[in-house]
Amino acid sequence: MKYLRIFTISIREQIAYLPVMLLRNIFFIIIFYIFYSLWSAIYQDRETIEGFTIIQMIWYLTFAEAIELSRCGVMNQIQEEIKDGSVVYGLARPYYYVIFKISRGMGESMVRCLPVLILGYAFAYIFVGPLDGYFTALPFALILLIGGLLLNVLWQINIGLLSFWFEEVGPFYWILTKMVFIMGGLFFPIDLFPGWLAGIAKYLPFAFSAYWPARTMVQFNQDIFLTGFLGLIIYASGLLLCSTVIFEIARKRVHVQGG
Amino acid sequence: MIISGNYKLLQGRSLNTVIQIQNLRKKFNTKIKSSGFAAAVKSLFNPQYQTTHAVDDISFSVERGEVLAFIGPNGAGKSTTIKIITGIMYSDSGNVKVLGMDPHRQRKQLAYRIGTIFGQKSQLWFHLPPVDSFYLLADIYDLDRNRAKKRINFLTEVFQIGSYLKVPVRKLSLGERIRCEIAASLIHEPEILFLDEPTIGLDVIVKQRIRNLIKTINSEDKTTIFLTSHDTGDISSICRRAIVINHGQIVWDDTVNKMKYSFFKKKTVDLRLQSPLQLEMDGVKILKTKNSSAKLEINLDLVDLTAVFDRIMQTNQIKDMTVSNPPLDEVISLIYSKDKR
Amino acid sequence: MKSFLTAIVKAFKLFISYQKTNLSAGMEYRAAFFTQVFAMILNNSAFIIFWMILFDRVGTIEGYDFQAVMFLWALAAVGFGIAAVFFGNSTYLSRIIYNGELDVYLLHPKPVLPNLLMSRTHVSGWGDLSYGIILFLFTQDTSISHLFLFGIFSLLFALILVSLRVMYHSITFFMGNAEELAARSSDAIISFTLYPGTLFKGPVLLVLHTLIPAAFAAWIPYEIIKNFDLTKLLLLIGADFVIASIAYGVFHLGLRSYESGNRMGARL
Incomplete structure (x- = not known):
């Protein structure tokens, strides 16, 4: 299974950067700490906000951040390969480029994700105590979390492939991450939005790489999980299809140009 | 050990000494790196050092207007000596006077009067045309606008770089870049110019051109040239005198011509x-x-x-x-x- | 006195010269510049929306309201912008030390550290600078006295940020490449300054007055601008100069070891 091998190799490559990763993780603790301080101040004079207790809020944030903080660098790789022309070699190899990039990207993100998850767990446990039903929710939440990482990888591939037409695709990705940031519920659950906005934001693709996985973690029930899962399937297939189409159009273009 | 007699002053005319070095010594302590985890931990608490004598009792002097080759195999102590002469590094013992100054203590004053070209470390801004770097350097060396302009015009003419003075450095060929690099190091009319491998990577014709330029600077400005190079072509065509250093000591100090005669x-x-x-x-x-x-x-x-x-x-x-x-x-x-x- | 004045004039001339050179180098890449500025505005605006929604929900947080947090954002943006534009090399210090590029600066007839810090600009810093000023004008009290104080605080913010970077990057002189550590510390101080200072309590507060002095960079300035207190202002300026002097001292201690040639990883 060659895609599995690509996946494991990229995991091993990431482990080589352990010292850098350690420092980065210390920085994550700082971010968690800032969030904790902020929310414990907010919860001083109230029990819940939109149905979230402080325990749920902190666990929610560590989980949502885990997806955000483990973003991989696949888009940059694709952009560079297209710019320097080495993408042509990728086309000639006996594997499918898009799937290759997905395997790589997933390998990278999952290695980055694991320490953040562990740190998040330790942090939340120490600062606000255990989350009820953690272990029941975990398997389901993990599925959605991996799905969230996958969505991110797919976004990156789609945007990266746009380098066939655009000089610099960084800004597109920036816009995307900021959309996840605000509309995806990265900094607090979407439920805190004004009602009409919350209604829309919950079903936009951005919510499926932050809000739904994290909410499944802290307020697990079948409906929440299934909504998250269904949205994930729909958006992931959509993005996969989209990247395949973009790639095929680009491939024809390369051939026409005699690449 | 081969030490030829001290280099005599040219025809007994007393020129002034620009570099005077006596009994210079410099040693380095490098940590011995050991492999294995246990050894690494041990070396953290009780590091083992190894002493290298990079410069081991060197004495020589250079007169104004000389063109000197300072050569030796890699690791012989060349760059350490040059770093000490230019004030970047201080010595353990010995006496160093450059233009009458202590290079390390008076580094800033000395910097106004010496120029340096050190291989890979470019003075030019990669994305800008050389003329911008020239004017910036003029400001770094506190030249007033008029003097800077005059000097840049003069160097442009001597180095024949007028046609690409306004082209970003990244678009220049290596030869063109080196010419601009040398011109840049001469903006402030240094009395001594330190050149490290100026012709490395250039083709024969460009090499010859650079050598001629160095000769021109020496005769026009009376600039003392202190050259290190592995290219014997540079040495035999530019330099009158050579100092050879090995294992931190001077093994030869005399004219380049004599070097050929007395050795073979x-x-x-x-x-x-x-x-x-x-x-x-x-x-x-x-x-x-x-x-x-x-x-x-x-x-x-x-x-x-x-x-x-x-x-x-x-x-x-x-x-x-x-x-x-x-x-x-x-x-x-x-x-x-x-x-x- | 006269020689001191000429030194100031000379330093200023060099500073202008570096800025001109830096700016024209930056303009070689206009597209990248606008991309970066655009990204920065987008990023900051996302946070502003976050705070708007949050304050809308919860009222004030530990004495800070929306306007107060926007003051922190404006201050950090301008301070960060000043550091990026005028002392751009502060983020590259480790690399410069590590690659031996320090020699170039040592051979210039100028004080090493200022010369080094000034000789590079991040053109995108102009974006942060103008963004911060606009944010201030739109969300804060724009009386002359407040504008004046804001100007001083921005400069002091930049001073602290640059000092902090110099301090942590200087570790490279003694213990090998400290680039990652310095980068993370500089990220950390900026992250903290963007949140109300009153959130943090206990021993962390000690860290925020020392190793990551966010208190001096942003929170104390906010207190002063809210309730002006001359003694506090003077104490703040004093504290900032202590931090800057420590950074300067650490750098020169490191430089001394660099000049001895015994630094780690020395390539001869």
């Missing part, structure tokens, strides 16, 4: 004669004969050149001849290899 006691002679050569003499080895031409190797320790020619002319006539020294490369590697401690 052998000369090669190409001859064209009236008739085929017939010769048998001690100290003469016939390398090749073909019809009436011949190539000989003569050992001057055993026989004089004139004696050889006299002998040949007794029976034959010399129509043409060339006496050549062995290439400088061989001389230098001989100097290096003779000094194995």
Whole structure:
């Protein structure tokens, strides 16, 4: 299974950067700490906000951040390969480029994700105590979390492939991450939005790489999980299809140009 | 150990000394890196050091207007010495005076009066045309606008860089860049110019051009040139004097010409004669004969050149001849290899 | 006195010269510049929306309201911008030390550290700078006295940020490449300054006055601008100069070891 091998190799490559990763993780603790301080101040004079207790809020944030903080660098790789022309070699190899990039990207993100998850767990446990039903929710939440990482990888591939037409695709990705940031519920659950906005934001693709996985973690029930899962399937297939189409159009273009 | 007599002042005329170095020493302590986790932990608490004598009792002096080659194999102590002379590094002991100053204590004052070109470390801004870097350097060296303009015009003319003065450096060829680089280091009219491998990576024609430029600077501005290079072509065509350093010590300090003569006691002679050569003499080895031409190797320790020619002319006539020294490369590697401690 | 004045004039001339050179180098890449500025505005705006929604929900947080947090954002943006534009090399210090590029600056007839810090600009810093000023004008009290104080605080913010970077990057002189550590510390101080200072309590507060002095960079300035207190202002300036002097001292201690040639990883 060659895609599995690509996946494991990229995991091993990431482990080589352990010292850098350690420092980065210390920085994550700082971010968690800032969030904790902020929310414990907010919860001083109230029990819940939109149905979230402080325990749920902190666990929610560590989980949502885990997806955000483990973003991989696949888009940059694709952009560079297209710019320097080495993408042509990728086309000639006996594997499918898009799937290759997905395997790589997933390998990278999952290695980055694991320490953040562990740190998040330790942090939340120490600062606000255990989350009820953690272990029941975990398997389901993990599925959605991996799905969230996958969505991110797919976004990156789609945007990266746009380098066939655009000089610099960084800004597109920036816009995307900021959309996840605000509309995806990265900094607090979407439920805190004004009602009409919350209604829309919950079903936009951005919510499926932050809000739904994290909410499944802290307020697990079948409906929440299934909504998250269904949205994930729909958006992931959509993005996969989209990247395949973009790639095929680009491939024809390369051939026409005699690449 | 080979130390030739101290380099004598030119024709007894007292020129002023620009660099004076006495008994310079510098040693380094480098941590010994050990492999294995246990050893690494141990070295954290009780590090083991190894001492290297990078510069081990060096003395020499340089007069104004000299063109000096400072050579030696890698790790011989060249760059340490230059760093000490330019004030970047301080020494353990010894006396260093450059233009009458202590280079480390008076680094800033000294910087106004020396110029440096150190291989990879460019003074030019990669994305900007050289002229912008020139004016920035003029400000760094506190030149007023008029003087800077005059100087830049002068250098532009001498270095013939007018046509790409306004082209971003990244678009210049290596040769063009080096010319601009040298011009940049001369903006503030330094009295001494330190050049490190100025012709590395250039083709023969460009190399020759750079060498000529260095000669021009030396004669026009009376700039003292302190050159390090592995390229013997640079040394033999630019420098009058060479200092060879190895294992932190000076192993040779004299003129480049003398270097060739006193090291190889052998000369090669190409001859064209009236008739085929017939010769048998001690100290003469016939390398090749073909019809009436011949190539000989003569050992001057055993026989004089004139004696050889006299002998040949007794029976034959010399129509043409060339006496050549062995290439400088061989001389230098001989100097290096003779000094194995 | 006169020589001191000429030194100031000379330093200023060099500063202007570096800025001109830096700016024209930056303009070679206009597209990248606008991309970066655009990204930065987008990023900051996302946070502003976050705070708007949050304050809308919860009222004030530990004495800070929306306007107060926007003051922190404006201050950090301008301070960060000043550091990026005028002392751009502060983020590259480790690399410069590590690659031996320090020699170039040592051979210039100028004080090493200022010369070094000034000689590079991040053109995108102009974006942060103008963004911060606009944010201030739109969300804060724009009386002359407040504008004046904001100007001083921005400069002091930049001073602290640059000092902090110099301090942590200087570790490279003694213990090998400290680039990652310095980068993370500089990220950390900026992250903290963007949140109300009153959130943090206990021993962390000690860290925020020392190793990551966010308190001096942003929170104390906010208190002063809210309730002006001259003694506090003077104390703040004093504290900032202590931090800057420590950074300067650490750098020069490191430089001394660099000049001895015994630094780690020395390539001779």
